[in-house]
Amino acid sequence: MSWKGLKNGEKTLLDHVFWASGISRDALAAASSFSKSRANAAVAELLEQGLLEPTGELASTGGRRAETLRLSRSLGVLIGVAVGATGLEVGILSPDLSVLAHHSEPADVRDGPVPVLARIRALMRELLAQCGVLPRQVIAIGIGLPGPVDFDTGQLVNPPLMPQWDAYSIRDDIATDFAAPVFVDNDVNVMALGELWRMQRSLQNFLVVKVGTGIGCGVVCHGQVYRGANGSAGDVGHICVVPDGPRCHCGNLGCVEAMAAGPAIARMATEAAEAGQSPLLARLIAERGPLRLQDVAEASRAGDMAANQVMQRAGAYVGQMLASVVNFFNPSHVFIGGGITRVGPLFLAAVRQSVYHRSLALSTRHLEIQYTPLGERAGLIGAGVLAMQESLRRMEVE
Amino acid sequence: MSWKGLKNGEKTLLDHVFWASGISRDALAAASSFSKSRANAAVAELLEQGLLEPTGELASTGGRRAETLRLSRSLGVLIGVAVGATGLEVGILSPDLSVLAHHSEPADVRDGPVPVLARIRALMRELLAQCGVLPRQVIAIGIGLPGPVDFDTGQLVNPPLMPQWDAYSIRDDIATDFAAPVFVDNDVNVMALGELWRMQRSLQNFLVVKVGTGIGCGVVCHGQVYRGANGSAGDVGHICVVPDGPRCHCGNLGCVEAMAAGPAIARMATEAAEAGQSPLLARLIAERGPLRLQDVAEASRAGDMAANQVMQRAGAYVGQMLASVVNFFNPSHVFIGGGITRVGPLFLAAVRQSVYHRSLALSTRHLEIQYTPLGERAGLIGAGVLAMQESLRRMEVE
Structure with a gap:
């Protein structure tokens, strides 16, 4: 990409446009703290260089036309790339994060990095071809993975769900096909980044909680993704909710992940079916084999009492964990994502009830708890944000 | 103060010197990202204006003299001013935070703001006179209070330990004697700010936990004190540690504050004395009346078995709460302060054991848990940092 020789002020403008795509020239000038004439001159230069382009026009205000801008x-x-424990999604995005092409399919990360990343590279090539784009036109690649990531090396560190990936060089693997820089982060950090972008950084302090095969949390603090001293911030899955509960794979008792993540929900629902409490769940087991989170979600949406009780119990445990976190962190919003979003409002209602009951009034006065607005797209969009944000950060200026 | 007409770059230099008092000219030039010659010219200007002054000289390195600097x-x-639930401290500090004079005494915040603040104003006047300084020479006043503070208005918001202070204008009260600007914050935020300054901002993500009449936590995130969406971040006292424990004054069951703060420690020790488990504690009750935290601490330091068990139980509860917080926040350090520091290493050992047992390995690999290095001075120094930091922030530049 030809963006060498930029001045620092121009880089700041590009960054503003990335975080508020479709911004008007006037709003950009105001946000940049430049004078209007200086901002206009810089924008003209960036349009000339092909780094920005007009998106169209805002409604006329007082007779003047306000042109809006996006990254070119x-x-x-x-x-x-958004990898979950049981599936993956690859997408091609424009610099302003429109999804140009995408594909998702089931996958098992426990197969190890070699086959999973080979499949991801094949999908990247196919999708690029579909868009008529050459590999050398790729600005950067962003990847979200369900485990603790060392952000600097882009490697997983002792990932409990996918031990074969420990210290595997994802960058070297991708480099066999692509020369573009590769940025890797934890899946919930990537989702949090996606939501931060969606809201144009208007929220400064919020959480994104993913409930799927595991339970994790992306933390946004002072308007930036917060990774903590060792990169393990947001590792809420092993917060204890039942001191004498069942043993978790981490070794402790009653962790929220052991009580309320996908496998725990499937286990509780199977127990209910075996106890004769739900003909529907029993039939699903007979037809499909062992229950998965999505089966229980389906039964819950169909109004099955036993499935609903399981979802309420899981929601109450997640809410109990969140109550501690909300007291400590006082976020403005908690967004819940991952496979659990398919359950519908019942799970969310149980989470809310538990949090509002257990957290302090001051912490919850303006607290909003809802499903991730980006929904199933949060991981893919977030991976695109990661790629573009880090590329902008590394741009050289004069 | 005559610091109008400063340029932005000079203000940045003043800020650097404040956060690293005694910094050498060379280190300042390096930290400021100015060229050496530009930094030297700016420093000369600030010395000339009387905003900086030399502190002395570093050891000679290679024949050259490296002059060190501080705020003038x-x-x-x-x-x-550091106000606790049962005592207060007032101090006069130089701009580089040397304590020039200070006084502490018992006080009961439940007497309400009028008598407590009148006493504080009287102490301010006395201490200033003792230093030979006039009220108009006061740059700013920083106050830490044991309750939730709305930082912008400087008022307490529904403070549980001191309800009469709710929405009382502390600024208007102080203004009856002093024209200097007044900055008010929560006591643990102020302690965290003090520790941040002591370490010259070298730690970016850490916690300061105060265990006294209540339990609270100051949060430093990305190198800044983090207050949360409503200013209640760090309100960890009502995190549940015993789901079916005794009822807390907040209405919930088994909050860590109800299980392990000063009053809970006194209660557990009294029960031990009444059960005949400790002749020493029984004698202290006979001699001094109802036990306080400091009496139990004294008995523990004297080796009393029952007092030690109480301290270990309280430490385990605090550690259990911290385990959740450490999993979520992944701080590099947890500093424990407040009245509990008088207990000695026993309490700290119990906290550590509980945290290391319950937190994830990755979160605790490099985690350090220790008593606040500033000790009893953390609140006073922190209040001084608050006053100077906010004054520097509000400095007008050209």
Whole structure:
């Protein structure tokens, strides 16, 4: 990409446009703390260089036309990859994060990094071809993975769900096909980044909690993703909710992940079916084999009492964990994502009830708890944000 | 103070010197990202204006003299006030936070703001006179209070330990004697700010936990005190540690504050004395009346078995609460302060054991848990840092 020789002020403008795509020239000038004439001159230069492009026009205000701006599509494309414990998604995105093409499919991360990343590279090549884009036009690649990531090396560190990936060089693997820089982060950090972008950084302090095969939390603090002293911030899955509960794979008793994540929900629902409390769940087991989170979600949406009780119990445990976190962190919003979002409002209602009951009034006075607005797209969009944000950060200026 | 007409770069230099008092000219130039010659010119200007002054000289390195700098004492003085539930401290500090004079005494915040603040104003006047300084030479006043503070208005919001202070204008009260600006914050935020300054901002993500009449936590995130969406971040006292424990004054069951703060420690020790488990504690009750935290601490330091068991139980509960917080926040350090520091290593050992047992390995790999290095001075120094930091922030630049 031809963006060498930029001045620092111009880089700041590009950053503003990335975080508020479709911003008007006037709003950009105001946000940049430049004078209007200086901002206009810099924007003209960036349009000239092909780094920005007009998106269209805002409604006329007082007779003047306010042109809106986005990062230029001539810069190239981003590749976003969202890997979960049981599935993966690859997408091609424009610099302003429109999804140009994407594909998702089931996958098992326990197969190890070699086959999973080979499949991801094949999908990247296919999707690029589909868009008529060459690999050298890829600006950067962002990848979210369900485990603790050392952000500097882009490697997983003792990931409990996918031990074969420990210290595997994801960058070297991707480099067999692509020269573009690769940025890797934890899946919930990536989701949090996606939501931060969606809201144009208007929220400064919020959480994104993913409930799927595991339970994790992305933390946004002072408007930035917070990774903690060792990169393990947001590792809430092993907060204890039942002191004498069942043993978790981490060795402790009654961790929220052992009580309320996908496998625990499937276990509770199976017990209910075996106890004869739900003909529907029993039939699903007979037809499909062992229950998964999505089966229990389906039964709950169909109004099955036993499935609903399981979902309420799981929601109450997640809420109990969140009550401690909300007292400590006092976020403005908690967004809940991952496979659990398919359950519908019942799970969310149980979480809310538990949090509002156990947290301090001051912490919850304005607290909003809802499903991730980006929904199933949060991981893919977030991976695109990661790729573009880090590329902008590394831009050289004069 | 005559610091109008400063340029932005000079203000940045003053800020650097404040956060690293005694910094050498070379280190300042390096930290400021200015060229050496530009930094030297700016420092010369600030020395000329009387905003900086030399502190002395570092050891000679290779034949050259490296002059070290601090904020000039001719700027005036700061007043720091640290109010606890059962005592208060007032101090006069130089701009580089040397304590010039200070006084502490017992006080009961439940007497309400009028008599307590009148006493504080009287102490301010006395201490200033003792230093030979006039009220108009006060740069700013920083106050730490044991309750939730709305930082912008400087008022307490529904403080559980001191309800009469709710929405009382502390600024208007102080203004009856002093024209200097007044900055008010929660006591643990102020302690965290003090420790941040002591370490010259070298730690970016840490906690300061105060265990006294209540339990609270100051949070430093990305190198800044973090207050949360409503200013209640760090309100860890009502995190549940015993789901079916005794009812807390907040209405919930088994909050860590109800199980392990000063009053709970006194209660457990009294029960031990009444059960005949400790002749020493029984004698202290006979001699001094109802036990306080400091009596139990004294018995523990004297080796009393029952007092030691109480301290270990309280430490285990605090550690259990911290385990959740450490999993979520992954701080590099947890500093424990407040009245509990008088107990000695026993309490700290129990906290550590509980945290290391319950937190994830990755979160605790490099975690350090220790008593606040500033000790009893953390509140006073922190109040001085608050006053100076906010004054520097509000400095007008050209």
